[in-house]
Amino acid sequence: MSDDSTLLGVVILTRHGDRQGFYQDPDSYTASGTVITPLGTVQEYQLGQKLRSLYLNASSPTDLAGMSHDVVNASQISVSADAGGEGGVIFDSAVSLMQGLFPNTTSYNTTLANGTTVVGPLGGYQYIPIESVEPDNDISLEGWTSCSAFSDWTYEFYNSSAFQQKASENADFLGQLPPYLDGRPVSLENMIFDFMNVNWIHNEEFADAVPEEYLAQARALANYHEYGVFTSPEVDGIGNIAGRTVLPIILEGFASIIDSSDPTQLVYTGVSYKPFLSLFNMTQAAEMHSNLEAIGKTMDYAASVVFEVRETSDGDHVLRFNFKNGTSEDEFTSYPILGQDGDVPLSTFIDRLAPAAINSTADWCQACGNTKDRGCAALTKAANDAIAAHSDTISPVGAGFLGAGLTIVVMLAMFGVLLFMGVLTFGRRTASRKQKETSSVDVKA
Structure with missing residues (x-):
């Protein structure tokens, strides 16, 4: 990618870290709760460190000039996290990531009237404001739950000739899995890769018993399953519901970043894997790069998309789409999107995707x-x-x-x-804005 542009800010979406297993209804995708693991918190902390090295580092070519690098300035960031079906996993992931992005520092201190300087606890641990997005009050991060049109879409997908053929082609393999799955029913509709993956990571007995090729094949089927469910051929199709509801947050982030009167330079949202799949499809990223379509549900923990908002020498605003598939990749890769070569004009992104956004x-x-x-x-x-x-x-x-x-x-x-x-909220809430307006640049919380 050409670097003859100035980086103004970033809009970041990340998947949660490693967690214990959980169950999703294959029709409605209603999910049961789970909890993050110590491994998951480490993965997110490391991702935060990586983002810090890129965007809060004076020696980095992508340094966000003007942002407070050590002590967080709450007026410059907007942080939210899904608090839905996966319980506190996504929110806890956001907490861990923020500690990697803004680590503890003795600069987080205050001097009292008597001359005493007090450093925050744990060596200057910084308490980053994170908005918990509750699905009952805000549909932006879990647009697929309680959505009958989406349930109809999954039913149609499961009954399509392509899905039935895929199930038939893999019937023998699926029939070999029950001995390893503790009595869980096995079908392509109810592809139980999550159970296998969690136990492969955490259960030594399971990992020794299950052939590695079984996990790989289950991964491939889960990818096919989830990409088929959470995408639609039409940008405004119901299969893209996860991307369509998160779009307003993304677009509002872009607007804040290019607004010279708004100090926001970094917008972060913690999500599950579903919005990634819809956005890969809606932006044509998966169409242009088949490896993104192949990721599906088995996208690695702590995967991240970063939209870099840039200004060219001509004063035009452009976007750069970067993705890193969790801990399996060391660096972010820039992917052209929307059929374009290189950076995409912000106006093109808005023209193509804004009409599909679900704004209320x-x-x-x-x-x-x-x-x-x-x-x-x-x-x-x-x-x-x-x-x-x-x-x-x-x-x-x-x-x-x-x-x-x-x-x-x-x-x-x-x-x-x-x-x-305050009964309903959507996107970035009024409370967050008020907090930004009243936050001190010198006294951080």
Whole structure:
């Protein structure tokens, strides 16, 4: 990639670190909780160190000039993490990564009125503000759960001729797995690679008993399975729901970075593997680089995508798409996207992807066909009450026209009220902005 541009800021998405096994329903993808392991925290800490060496390092060609490198300046960063189906794993991963990015330092101190200087505990441990994104209040990081349209999509995929053929071709292999899986049912629909992978890492007896080629073949099938579920041929297809709901956070990050009045230079979001797959597909990264399509569910722990926001000598804004597949790769690789060679104009990215973004809970309710979960019930009730209040005073034909328009208007109005009240949130929240505005540059928390 050409380096005749100036790096303004970065938008980072990372997958969590190593964790204990967990189960996802193969139809709805509702997940049970799990916990991060010490290995997982180390992986994330090392990723944070890598990011620090690239972007908070005066000797690096990608140093973020203007950012506070040692003591965090909360006004310059935005940090959030999914707190959904995988419990605290993603949030805990974000905590570990932030400690690698902004390690403890004796510069994190304060001098009291009596002249005493107090250094933060643990040698200046820095408490980075991390926003926990709760799926019941914010659909941005887990757009696929409680989404009936997405469940319909997975059903169609499982019943497609291509999927059935893949299952038939691998029936003999799948039939050899039950002795190793502690009674778990085995099918391509319920591909249990996660159980195998976790035990391969942590269970010596399992690792000795299972042929290595079995793990490799299960990995390949899991990749096929997950990429088929979490992508769609159309950019705005429901299979891309994980990417479509996280897009507003990414786009808002870009906007903050290029806004000279906004101090934000680093936007970080901790996610599961699903948004990666949708984004690989939506940006054509997987189409242009087959190794990204092959990653699927078995993307390594602590994998990371970094969008570098740059300004050319002509004053144009461009993006550079970088990816590192966890601990299996030492360095980030830059991948051309959207059919372009080299950096992509920011305007091109926005033109191609912004129309597919799901920008509100109301949009999500409509896309998923949900009228009762994750805030949809309140929106639906408000719309129905408004229609009922007006239906007695106009003709049936007029009521029909009113109903269609009023439903949209009232849902949007209710969405705004719920946002204001703090019942629903989406993307970067007001609390985070207020915190940025009131944070001191010298006294960090």
